[in-house]
Amino acid sequence: MDDGLDCIALRGVSGFGFHGVLAHERRDGQDFSVDVDLYLDLAPAAASDDLHMTVDYGTIADRTYGLITGEAFDLIEKLAGSIAAMCLEYDRVQHVVVAVHKPQAPISVPFTDVIVRVTRTRTHRAILSLGANMGDRFAALQGAVKGLAAHPGISVGRGSSVFATKPVGGVEQDDFLNAVVAISTSLSPDQLLAAVQGIENDWHRVRDVRWGPRSLDIDIIAFDDLVQHDDVLTLPHPRAHERAFVCVPWSEIDESVSLDGLDLSGVERTDLVLDIP
Numbered sequence: 001m002d003d004g005l006d007c008i009a010l011r012g013v014s015g016f017g018f019h020g021v022l023a024h025e026r027r028d029g030q031d032f033s034v035d036v037d038l039y040l041d042l043a044p045a046a047a048s049d050d051l052h053m054t055v056d057y058g059t060i061a062d063r064t065y066g067l068i069t070g071e072a073f074d075l076i077e078k079l080a081g082s083i084a085a086m087c088l089e090y091d092r093v094q095h096v097v098v099a100v101h102k103p104q105a106p107i108s109v110p111f112t113d114v115i116v117r118v119t120r121t122r123t124h125r126a127i128l129s130l131g132a133n134m135g136d137r138f139a140a141l142q143g144a145v146k147g148l149a150a151h152p153g154i155s156v157g158r159g160s161s162v163f164a165t166k167p168v169g170g171v172e173q174d175d176f177l178n179a180v181v182a183i184s185t186s187l188s189p190d191q192l193l194a195a196v197q198g199i200e201n202d203w204h205r206v207r208d209v210r211w212g213p214r215s216l217d218i219d220i221i222a223f224d225d226l227v228q229h230d231d232v233l234t235l236p237h238p239r240a241h242e243r244a245f246v247c248v249p250w251s252e253i254d255e256s257v258s259l260d261g262l263d264l265s266g267v268e269r270t271d272l273v274l275d276i277p
Contacts, residue, residue, distance in 0.1 A: 004191065005094055006042035008054075011035050013061050015068035019079055022106055030104040032068050032076070036060060038087060039095035041188060055090050076100045076116045084120040094188060095121045121186045127221040127254075128196065129237075129246045130179045132203075133167065133213055137177040138272050140203050140216040147199035148183060149277040154195065157182040159276045160249035166266030168243070173213045178267075179274055180221070180249040189223050193233050196220065221246060 013036070018029045038055055045054035064083050073079050080100045087096040099117040107114070128148070132140035141162065149156045159181045167173050185192055196218040197205075203216035222236045240246045244262045251257040 004041075005039040008038040008040070008042075008057050009035070010038070010057055010061055010064070013064045013068070015065050017068045017070075017079075018072040019074070019076055019102075020072075020106070021074050025106065026072055030102070032079070033101040033103070034064050034068060034080075034083060035099040035101070036064060036083065036087060037097040038093050039097075040092045041094075041190070053092075055092055060087060060090075076102055076114075077118070080116050080118040081120075084118050088120060088122050093122065094186060095119070124185050124187070124224050126183050126185055126192060126223045127250060128181050128183060129217075129219040129221050129240070129250070130181065131165075131176045131214060131217040131219075131245070133174045133176040134215045138162065141177055141179055142274060143203060144199055144216055144218055145181060145274055145276060147202060148181070148196075151195055153185055153187045153191070155184045156276055157184060158253040159274045160252040162270045162272035162274060163245065163249055164268045164270050165245035168245070176214075176245065177270070177272070178245045178249060180246065180253060181274075181276070182253055189220070189226065189228065189233055189235060192220060192223070219246075221250065 012033050014031060014033045016029050017032050018026050019032065020026060020030070038057070038060065040055060042054060063086055067079060067083050067086065080098045083100075084096050084098045087093050087098070097117065097119045099115050102114040103112070105114040130141050130144050145156060145159065148154050160179050162177055162179045165176045165178050167176060187195060200216050200218055205214065205216055219237055220233065220235065221240045226235050228235045244259070244264050244267045247257055247259055247262060248264060248267045251259055
């Protein structure tokens with residue numbers, strides 16, 4: 001899996017189970033073996049030497065064994081899928097590959113093994129705010145959507161209308177165009193941040209002046225229901241609920257977003273429409 005993730009490989013977790021369609025398989029049982037590949041970012045664990053920054057593969061092994069020896073399934077596809085779903089219960093696991101081996105399968109010709117392999121990827125929902133007030137502002141917003149859609153780990157969903165908004169922060173500058181898009185992604189928050197910053201850099205984003213002009217600005221407003229506070233990325237965005245230029249377009253694609261108490265005078269819907277792939 002070439003997406004920058006690390007891997008913990010668990011091999012040959014073996015147990016006696018009663019999985020199978022045939023009556024004698026349910027009655028007599030047979031041996032099963034399972035391989036699990038867990039894909040996650042191990043950099044925090046490597047830096048901190050903290051078990052909480054990784055996944056306890058001993059626990060994964062115990063739970064895999066429990067599924068092998070527990071409830072009987074007709075299909076080992078079901079067993080493999082159940083193990084994969086269990087692995088994705090651990091938030092740090094982004095992608096998992098599970099291979100179930102059935103070497104005693106009821107096959108009438110010589111064979112070595114039957115393997116069912118399933119892959120599952122965690123999918124997240126994120127809200128992104130797009131803004132630009134330099135050059136061709138609409139082209140920048142459309143370029144952001146195109147760049148997001150081109151990323152293999154991102155799927156662009158609904159997009160808001162495009163709004164003309166007055167700048168905030170006290171720096172004298174031109175008006176912005178703003179929009180909000182909802183995406184689904186297999187990326188972690190840090191990976192998504194790196195991806196959107198790469199798109200910003202493609203549009204020559206400069207970060208010299210806080211609240212200053214932007215050729216393109218892409219902010220991660222929310223990522224699932226994740227709450228995190230660190231020096232790199234705070235989620236949900238700490239000031240999004242105070243910003244009409246975020247909340248007004250966001251409310252178009254999520255009716256739960258409140259506009260109460262916001263000054264809406266500097267936000268005006270335009271006739272521009274983003275092309276969502």
